[in-house]
Amino acid sequence: MLLAFDTATSRVTVALHDGDRVVAAYDADEAMRHGEMLAPGIERVLAEAGATVADLDGVAVGVGPGPFTGLRVGLVTARMLALTRGLAVHGVCTLDVIAAEAAREGGDELTVVTDARRKEVYLASYGGGRRVWGPEVVRPEDARLHGRVVGRGGALYPDAFPGATGPEHPSAAVMAEVVQGGEVELLPAEPLYLRRPDAAEPGRPKRVS
Amino acid sequence: MGRTLPAWHDPPVSSPLVLGIETSCDETGVGLVRGHELLADAVASSVDEHARFGGVVPEVASRAHLEAMVPTVERACATAGVRLDDVDAIAVTAGPGLAGALLVGVAAAKSLALGLGKPLYGVNHLAAHVAVDQLEHGALPDPCLALLVSGGHSSLLRVADVTTSVEPLGSTIDDAAGEAFDKVARLLGLPFPGGPHIDRAARSGSSVAIDFPRGLSSRRDLERHRFDFSFSGLKTAVARWVQAREDSGEPVPVADVAASFQEAVCDVLSRKAVDAAVSQGIDDVLLGGGVAANSRLRVITEERATPHGIRVRVPRPGLCTDNGAMVAALGAEMVARGRAPSALDLPADSSMPVQQVSA
Numbered sequence: 184m185l186l187a188f189d190t191a192t193s194r195v196t197v198a199l200h201d202g203d204r205v206v207a208a209y210d211a212d213e214a215m216r217h218g219e220m221l222a223p224g225i226e227r228v229l230a231e232a233g234a235t236v237a238d239l240d241g242v243a244v245g246v247g248p249g250p251f252t253g254l255r256v257g258l259v260t261a262r263m264l265a266l267t268r269g270l271a272v273h274g275v276c277t278l279d280v281i282a283a284e285a286a287r288e289g290g291d292e293l294t295v296v297t298d299a300r301r302k303e304v305y306l307a308s309y310g311g312g313r314r315v316w317g318p319e320v321v322r323p324e325d326a327r328l329h330g331r332v333v334g335r336g337g338a339l340y341p342d343a344f345p346g347a348t349g350p351e352h353p354s355a356a357v358m359a360e361v362v363q364g365g366e367v368e369l370l371p372a373e374p375l376y377l378r379r380p381d382a383a384e385p386g387r388p389k390r391v392s
Numbered sequence: 393m394g395r396t397l398p399a400w401h402d403p404p405v406s407s408p409l410v411l412g413i414e415t416s417c418d419e420t421g422v423g424l425v426r427g428h429e430l431l432a433d434a435v436a437s438s439v440d441e442h443a444r445f446g447g448v449v450p451e452v453a454s455r456a457h458l459e460a461m462v463p464t465v466e467r468a469c470a471t472a473g474v475r476l477d478d479v480d481a482i483a484v485t486a487g488p489g490l491a492g493a494l495l496v497g498v499a500a501a502k503s504l505a506l507g508l509g510k511p512l513y514g515v516n517h518l519a520a521h522v523a524v525d526q527l528e529h530g531a532l533p534d535p536c537l538a539l540l541v542s543g544g545h546s547s548l549l550r551v552a553d554v555t556t557s558v559e560p561l562g563s564t565i566d567d568a569a570g571e572a573f574d575k576v577a578r579l580l581g582l583p584f585p586g587g588p589h590i591d592r593a594a595r596s597g598s599s600v601a602i603d604f605p606r607g608l609s610s611r612r613d614l615e616r617h618r619f620d621f622s623f624s625g626l627k628t629a630v631a632r633w634v635q636a637r638e639d640s641g642e643p644v645p646v647a648d649v650a651a652s653f654q655e656a657v658c659d660v661l662s663r664k665a666v667d668a669a670v671s672q673g674i675d676d677v678l679l680g681g682g683v684a685a686n687s688r689l690r691v692i693t694e695e696r697a698t699p700h701g702i703r704v705r706v707p708r709p710g711l712c713t714d715n716g717a718m719v720a721a722l723g724a725e726m727v728a729r730g731r732a733p734s735a736l737d738l739p740a741d742s743s744m745p746v747q748q749v750s751a
Binding site: 221225262381388391 | 444445446449451452454455457458461462465466476491492495496498499500502503504505506507508509578579628631632635735736737738739740
C-alpha cells in the first residue's frame, strides 16, 4: 500500500492507496496545526482501511514549495516512517499535485499559484501533461501566466489572477493516484524551499550610553 | 483524534529502552538509554552555521534538524548496538524552545512511535536537563534543588519527582546566563558560543580585577527577587567598561574582563542556589544546562554548599549541553514510573511552563 501526504499548504491531506484505488483519505484545513494533525490523520486513514503500518510499501510526500514549518513536518514524518519500516519515499512537487487535479477537470494548459506569504506566490506552469516552468517564488504582479490559473493564489490575489478556478490545495488522494499511475515526476524527499533563511550578519556591537 | 498510542505495559518496565529526541535549539540530539544506563548520545550541531550571525537563527536551525534527523537516529542506534524495533518507547522535547525547531523533533518522534507501534512521551526540556544526571549519578534524591542555566534559561527549581513535580523557585527576569556569556564574548571579540571561550580566557585573568555588579543581590532586591536572576545590567556594565577602555586608547585586558565577568555570574548563581537549598531544607543541589559546563560555576557552588552539608551533583559537560540522552533519561523515568504517554496530536509548545513535565 502507498501512503501519501502533503503539508506544504495550509491543508493537511493524507490518503492510502491499495494498488487499485484510494481506500481512505483525510483532509484537515487547519493552518498552523500541521504538527498536530498529520500523525493522527495517518493513524486514521490506516484504521479506516483496516490496515497497519506493516501493510505499507511506500510513502509519497509533498516536497513543496510551501511554508517551511509545515513542509518540514511532512518531510520528517515521511523520512522517519520510511526508516522504521524500510520503505521507499517518493517526493512529489506540491504544485504538480494541484495541476494534476485541475487537468482532470478540464484542460492541461495551466498555471498553479499558491500562497508563499510576504505578498508572493509559488508558481509553476503546465502543458502537455508536464511541468514546463517553475516552481518559482514570484510577486503576483510579475507572474508569467500560461493557460488558466488555479490554486490558492487566485483567491488571495484576484487582481493579478482574475478568473482563477479549480483546486486551491493539493489532495493526497490525487497524489497517491498519480504516483501509482506513474503520471508525475518523482523527486528526492528534499524540501523545495526556494528561499534562503532570513538572517543578517551583525555589525560591531552598539555603543552603550 | 487525540487518541493515545497503545498504553504502557502494566506493571511498568523497570529498565525500559527509550529513544529520546531533542531539537529545541541548534542541537539535533538523539539518545538511547536503558533505565539509568546511557547507551548512546548522538548530537549533530548546527552551531557553526550560526556562529557568523552571533546567535542561533531559527530557520537555519530548523533546516539543519530536518537534514540531521535520520542520520543522527541511525548513528545513535549503531553506537548503542540496538535496532529501532528493540525500543520500548520514544521521548521527545515538546517545549520550551524555538517553535519551528521543536516541531521537527516532535513530528519525527510521532512518526517513529507510529512506525514502531510504541508509546510517545512529550516531555519538558528543563525537566530533561534534571533527569539526565541519573545517567551519571543514579536515582535523583527526593527532593533536590536544580539550578538550570543555559543560553535560553536560568532557573532555580525544587524537584520532588522529576516526572510529576517540578516547582520553580525563581528565574531570570531578563537575559539568560548563557546569553550574557554570548554577548560579553562578542564584546571581547571571542567567538560564539561565548561560554567555553570566556571560561578559557578567564583562566589567565583575575576574577577580582574589576568589580562588576551582582544582579538582584541588594537587600531591597532580595526582598522581592530572592531566587531570581538578572544579567542584563551586568552585560551593560561590561560593555561600558570595555568601551571606556577603548575610548581612552588603552588595550582591553580580555582575560581580566572575562574572569571578572564570569565571577559575577557564578557568584550570584551559586549564592542563590545554596540559599534556596538551605531555605528549603534540601541537601542536594544539581547543576544542569550548558552554563553548568563552566568550570568556575562547579567549583564555587561546591565551596559554598559544603559548609552547609549540601552535596552538589553536576553531569559531565557533554550531558549538560542540549542532547537527546537527557530526553531519553526522562522518558525512561516516565515509563518506569508508569506515567501516561502522550497523544499523537501532541503539540510543540515553545513556551511550555516548567511545572509541566510532560504533555
